[in-house]
Amino acid sequence: MPEMPEVEILARHLRPLLRGKTIRGVRVCRERVTRPTPPRELERRLTGARFKNLSRRGKYLLFEFQSKRSRETFSALGHLGMAGRMFVALKKEKLPRHTAVVFDLGGRNLVYEDLRYFGRMTLDLSPIDALGPEASELSPTGFFRALKRSGQAIKVKLLDQSLIAGVGNIYASEALFRARISPKLAANRLTKEQAARLLAATREVLNEAIKFGSTVPLKTMSGKSDALFYYHNDGEGYYEKRLRVYDRAGKPCLKCGTQIRQIVQGARSTYYCPKCQR
DNA sequence: CACCATGTTCCTTG
């Protein structure tokens, strides 16, 4: 589910549901997701605290709390890894098989489930410091200068969270297609014009995904809770349909008809049109 | 059984 747009949608969805709610209890079901914070410490710290705000930075969720007694504020960091989800559900509902952490909000639970447990819910905020700017805050000049310092293929470089925070494997391919730039081009060989075009394309792709995601009805996960199932893919193909190259190997380019090609870069799949992206 | 998957981190190599 989670590249920047999905996390942004999730933050917008959860924010009004959580604000002001007091956490009655926390249960860490899968201990590795709190690393490096000890699970019991997370439980102890969050129990009795109140949600003040929820924001997003890159692909991270930043939960702000007010502690019960001291009125001091502190934060926790969430990350959905490859297959994480968060949703609010009625307490009587059955928890998913791969529930990682449950927050007791009274009549409801905030559930963090993670099929592969690659994600996190932790008190360690340090990953935030390693992030580069949001796509919306980076200047074309700054982007170009950063690219000049790397000989890596531009597709691989786009996934570097210290360059732009939030770009993942799907939108990296999509942005390069939109900018008509080959994923194999070395970062330091993009012209100033290409860099500007790529940054603009990246912003557009991310913003359009947020806009689109906002229109997708949040699917109920089980029964009649307000569970978030944004990444859901039913017959309509809500999710895939709007992607132009990702996961379309062998299918015709929507602009020129050439077969979309799939290659491996940095151990991850890249999709591109060999004709449009010279 | 083999291979692939929206991400990050750690280890090795050069």
Place this chain on the structure above:
DNA sequence: CCAAGGAACATGGT
């Protein structure tokens, strides 16, 4: 010290 490449993490789908 840094850049780059690859494995590891854990589970499920095809």
